[in-house]
Amino acid sequence: xxxxxxxxxxxxxxxxxxxxxxxxxxxxxxxxxxxxxxxxxxxxxxxxxxxxxxxxxxxxxxxxxxxxxxxxxxxxxxxxxxxxxxxxxxxxxxxxxxxxxxxxxxxxxxxxxxxxxxxxxxxxxxxxxxxxxxxxxxxxxxxxxxxxxxxxxxxxxxxxxxxxxxxxxxxxxxxxxxxxxxxxxxxxxxxxxxxxxxxxxxxxxxxxxxxxxxxxxxxxxxxxxxxxxxxxxxxxxxxxxxxxxxxxxxxxxxxxxxxxxxxxxxxxxxxxxxxxxxxxxxxxxxxxxxxxxxxxxxxxxxxxxxxx
Amino acid sequence: xxxxxxxxxxxxxxxxxxxxxxxxxxxxxxxxxxxxxxxxxxxxxxxxxxxxxxxxxxxxxxxxxxxxxxxxxxxxxxxxxxxxxxxxxxxxxxxxxxxxxxxxxxxxxxxxxxxxxxxxxxxxxxxxxxxxxxxxxxxxxxxxxxxxxxxxxxxxxxxxxxxxxxxxxxxxxxxxxxxxxxxxxxxxxxxxxxxxxxxxxxxxxxxxxxxxxxxxxxxxxxxxxxxxxxxxxxxxxxxxxxxxxxxxxxxxxxxxxxxxxxxxxxxxxxxxxxxxxxxxxxxxxxxxxxxxxxxxxxxxxxxxxxxxxxxxxxxxxxxxxxxxxxxxxx
Numbered sequence: 001x002x003x004x005x006x007x008x009x010x011x012x013x014x015x016x017x018x019x020x021x022x023x024x025x026x027x028x029x030x031x032x033x034x035x036x037x038x039x040x041x042x043x044x045x046x047x048x049x050x051x052x053x054x055x056x057x058x059x060x061x062x063x064x065x066x067x068x069x070x071x072x073x074x075x076x077x078x079x080x081x082x083x084x085x086x087x088x089x090x091x092x093x094x095x096x097x098x099x100x101x102x103x104x105x106x107x108x109x110x111x112x113x114x115x116x117x118x119x120x121x122x123x124x125x126x127x128x129x130x131x132x133x134x135x136x137x138x139x140x141x142x143x144x145x146x147x148x149x150x151x152x153x154x155x156x157x158x159x160x161x162x163x164x165x166x167x168x169x170x171x172x173x174x175x176x177x178x179x180x181x182x183x184x185x186x187x188x189x190x191x192x193x194x195x196x197x198x199x200x201x202x203x204x205x206x207x208x209x210x211x212x213x214x215x216x217x218x219x220x221x222x223x224x225x226x227x228x229x230x231x232x233x234x235x236x237x238x239x240x241x242x243x244x245x246x247x248x249x250x251x252x253x254x255x256x257x258x259x260x261x262x263x264x265x266x267x268x269x270x271x272x273x274x275x276x277x278x279x280x281x282x283x284x285x286x287x288x289x290x291x292x293x294x295x296x297x298x299x300x301x302x303x304x305x306x307x308x
Numbered sequence: 309x310x311x312x313x314x315x316x317x318x319x320x321x322x323x324x325x326x327x328x329x330x331x332x333x334x335x336x337x338x339x340x341x342x343x344x345x346x347x348x349x350x351x352x353x354x355x356x357x358x359x360x361x362x363x364x365x366x367x368x369x370x371x372x373x374x375x376x377x378x379x380x381x382x383x384x385x386x387x388x389x390x391x392x393x394x395x396x397x398x399x400x401x402x403x404x405x406x407x408x409x410x411x412x413x414x415x416x417x418x419x420x421x422x423x424x425x426x427x428x429x430x431x432x433x434x435x436x437x438x439x440x441x442x443x444x445x446x447x448x449x450x451x452x453x454x455x456x457x458x459x460x461x462x463x464x465x466x467x468x469x470x471x472x473x474x475x476x477x478x479x480x481x482x483x484x485x486x487x488x489x490x491x492x493x494x495x496x497x498x499x500x501x502x503x504x505x506x507x508x509x510x511x512x513x514x515x516x517x518x519x520x521x522x523x524x525x526x527x528x529x530x531x532x533x534x535x536x537x538x539x540x541x542x543x544x545x546x547x548x549x550x551x552x553x554x555x556x557x558x559x560x561x562x563x564x565x566x567x568x569x570x571x572x573x574x575x576x577x578x579x580x581x582x583x584x585x586x587x588x589x590x591x592x593x594x595x596x597x598x599x600x601x602x603x604x605x606x607x608x609x610x611x612x613x614x615x616x617x618x619x620x621x622x623x624x625x626x627x628x629x630x631x632x633x634x635x636x637x638x
Contacts, residue, residue: 011469018473027488137625141618143569145576146592146610149599246481250573264484268579273488280485284476 008295012288019284020073024066027273055079069277078278082270087278090263095282098252098259101175102244105183110237113187117194117233118226124199132195136188144247148181148254165256178255182248186240193236197229204228230301238294242287246280356554360630370626376619384431393425395586417591417605418598426591427612433498433587434613438568438620441505446560449510453517454552458525458544464518471511479570482508487579496582501574505567516559520552527551554631558624565620572613588613 044052053059060068072078078087120129139147155177156164162177201207202225210220249261256262260279267275364370383390399421415423456467477485483504486492492500524530525548533543574580575589576596583590588609595605 014469015472015476018469019476022473023477023485026485137618137621138614140621141565141569142614143572143576143592143610145573145596146606146614149596149606153599242476243478246478249480249484249577253577265577268484268488268577271488276485276488280477280481283478283481287476287478 081275094259094263104179109183109187109190113190114194117191121195121198136191139188145250178251182251193233201225201228238290241290246283363630367626373619373622380616384435387428390428391425393422395425395429423608427608429586430588434568437571438564440502441567442564444506445510445513449513450517453514454521457518457521471514475511479508520555524551558628562624565617
């Protein structure tokens with residue numbers, strides 16, 4: 001197990017370096033001037049421009065720039081945005097909100113997706129199953145921002161069950177509606193994955209054996225069918241945590257949540273390339289670590305997978 | 309042994325026939341060998357694709373989605389047949405947020421443009437982006453996946469890491485980074501969006517292709533071809549790829565729908581197509597500010613988008629059922 005963990009961690013290094021290099025290369029080394037966005041239409045004086053280039057290390061050769069950027073990541077010094085605020089401070093303020101939002105969405109899609117998917121899979125072809133399938137297709141096909149506006153309008157404005165927008169401190173109850181919207185599409189995927197896996201496993205030999213040796217239906221379903229159906233679902237959920245944190249950009253915009261997505265979006269609109277690069281890097285780290293966690297969960301779910 | 313129903317051991321709950329059991333034993337050599345040899349099946353051999361097509365023809369899911377897709381493609385090719393209005397030529401602010409009037413069945417946008425015309429003309433860019441981005445990832449991701457699955461070893465390791473790097477960047481995040489590049493800020497059109505979407509969409513197809521290729525790589529017919537002197541590359545192209553296409557086609561169909569949603573999300577965020585290009589995402593973006601007063605301006609493009617995406621996802625579902633005989637028998 002220890003050796004496996006070490007090997008997986010070592011495999012993360014090229015992925016992390018490659019992804020950061022890719023982003024950095026795309027943004028900073030292709031033709032065009034990164035300082036143009038600060039200076040605006042009028043342009044800066046050469047002296048100001050030179051000092052800006054020095055501040056963002058743009059006067060160095062590309063490799064030195066990239067290494068300085070990596071050094072900044074490991075020393076938690078991500079530079080400042082154009083208004084002069086340190087990016088680490090901004091992230092420390094907005095990251096917990098988005099993390100809470102993403103985890104709530106993940107919990108929602110995992111609990112309801114697995115439960116409904118299991119039930120639909122056990123009743124394959126019945127009315128409930130068909131209804132759930134059609135519903136999941138609809139949820140996947142309708143864009144998230146349309147669903148978001150719809151939920152905000154119906155639940156927030158018409159029914160007044162929840163605040164249509166989220167205040168600065170983003171409490172648990174305020175985040176329920178945005179988390180539902182954020183997790184809705186993935187909920188449909190989890191549901192369909194669980195259903196397929198359950199249908200596949202329900203006709204497996206070991207399930208027949210378990211039934212034949214007299215286990216109760218409850219035990220057969222929860223221990224034998226469900227646990228063996230979890231591997232594709234857990235893979236999806238792990239990859240989804242990173243996607244949720246990034247995908248929050250739309251949901252946070254609709255519900256005015258002051259999180260990572262909103263900060264990223266503002267940076268995009270202002271053309272603050274260094275901020276965009278820093279935030280995306282942090283999100284990549286989250287994504288990669290979530291996938292590592294999934295690999296470790298496999299061992300618990302399926303003892304046949306050995307970590308030699 | 310005397311047959312006695314009462315004394316036979318019984319299994320609780322099992323039905324026991326009241327008639328005595330009789331055993332028939334066939335005479336040896338009852339069927340001459342000649343007869344077995346002459347029983348030849350008349351039916352032509354059925355390939356996976358023919359069998360899938362026979363199955364598809366009877367599925368309502370497939371028929372509905374096929375009809376929808378054909379109509380959407382038709383609208384995209386000839387939008388002028390479905391509306392008399394030019395989408396941008398006749399916008400009058402006097403009609404701003406107006407309801408349906410004769411000649412304008414769906415009403416007007418905030419800028420006073422005819423919604424029907426905009427929805428019809430918007431079909432083209434959404435469909436073009438979905439179609440060409442999918443073709444690009446199937447060609448690029450499929451090649452990478454097939455090479456890495458077939459040759460294995462260090463080639464596989466390198467290509468897998470390369471895929472992981474792109475996979476670590478979710479589609480929307482990757483697109484956000486790319487539009488920071490001055491080149492893309494200056495040249496935002498259908499083709500740059502295709503480029504962005506396919507640049508971050510190919511690893512998934514590569515993974516699916518790799519898995520499918522590994523499954524058939526060591527099949528008997530491939531070994532037979534190799535032992536008859538077919539080169540490795542020849543075996544890959546002639547025998548392995550055609551037999552591992554099924555899962556790739558399924559995922560590609562679904563991805564086409566996902567790409568259309570992704571384009572509209574980018575346009576909605578204001579970093580996709582520029583406002584002068586007709587697209588459903590742009591229409592939804594501009595309708596969002598007048599959502600309370602004129603919800604229909606958002607509803608119609610959203611409906612067109614959702615129906616199109618839905619039909620591609622349904623088609624993918626139907627294809628999956630048809631191309632996977634194992635799943636169908638269950």
